[in-house]
Amino acid sequence: MFTKLLDDKILQNSFLTNETARNNFLLQKIGIFIWRSKLQRIPVCVELDKRGVDLDTILCPVFKTETETVEHALLLCSTAKDLWERVFKWWNVRSSQYSGLCDMFNGIIPGTNTNIRSKLWQAIEWVGGYMLWRNRNLKAFEKKELDRSDDIQ
Template identity: 35%
Template structure:
């Protein structure tokens, strides 16, 4: 989502590029990125159409994606008065809904609608009819708001990314915002779990797995994707569900058996992902519980990663190599984040029970 969202930034800032001119000729000067251009999303089937739909995906997470693009005013000529975020933190069309309907030109620029005398801004209105009732009240609020506008006639308008410290778009900042939106999404049947000893990407994976939102073959088939088979790509003995891909497949179960042997534990106590991610072993303190839970989360994350490599690149499934990767990655992530206890490599490999 973050990488696709970056194309919004590129469209807004690479105005002289040929591809931007092509998109503008099809979708209009705004490229279909403005809220009132949403009708175009269903009118065209193209790669750019999918990029536009990303805005709706951000809305679904409660992230005001469009408001992250802010105009730094110069002369106001390239900034839409009603449709761009240029004063305050939202577009004036949304803040003054009734009043915007009275304007003769909803696409008017800031330069068209604001008179700058060097000290403060004043309205330069062009009404289709004179505002009345509530619209008149909105006009008073708008007039007061734009009196604080500052224009710089000597320079051109420019875009600024609100999440960036230097005003430039960064995929990392947007990714962090997306992860925050994912992990705080509420679901009455699936409480969000957190573990401070694993990276955010592992937490997101756990959230997706518990909600059965991993792209296993059965789920892809439900969505109408034409597949040769929905049987497990590792064992070919059962259909591939989330539970099968992370626990029940005999090749995956063999990995879990090795992990439990490594930690000196008995039989595997779970058969579904709900119990898997809640398992805290026999630990008797919060610190020890989250260490074992983190090991389980890392193990399931790497099992899924290796499953994908098998499906996408036909890489052979190797239990010892997978176990070794789990040992290395779990140590790397957990030891780095565990502030209350020193975790050394030798004990982690040969005597990990002391940590739980």
């Protein structure tokens, strides 16, 4: 009921979507995170700066080399690129087929129209994005990093 209210009343004028993101395979908080990411509403440095939050820098808090935007945090950062390269290789998908964040998180595998396969692909994309965000926050605020297995080929 709450998501229906959001869809009908609050999001009706959204330029990206008029629905919150949903995938029945995943926890609702991951769908909400992806929905907020597509709307540029996660607290990256550039967005915080636009809202008047006093920051020392708008550079990526992890590597401090580039401006931190939503696309940087979830697609362009070296950690994100490494993750997506491995996922694309695992699923035999060409990464060049995605033009940006919304295109990436839409759950459509180029060249397939199988509903269950697309839903699984979407779940992998969304969990990957969510875990990148968690890892970024652990590095930035707690100086920790999620355990990572380097034996994945």
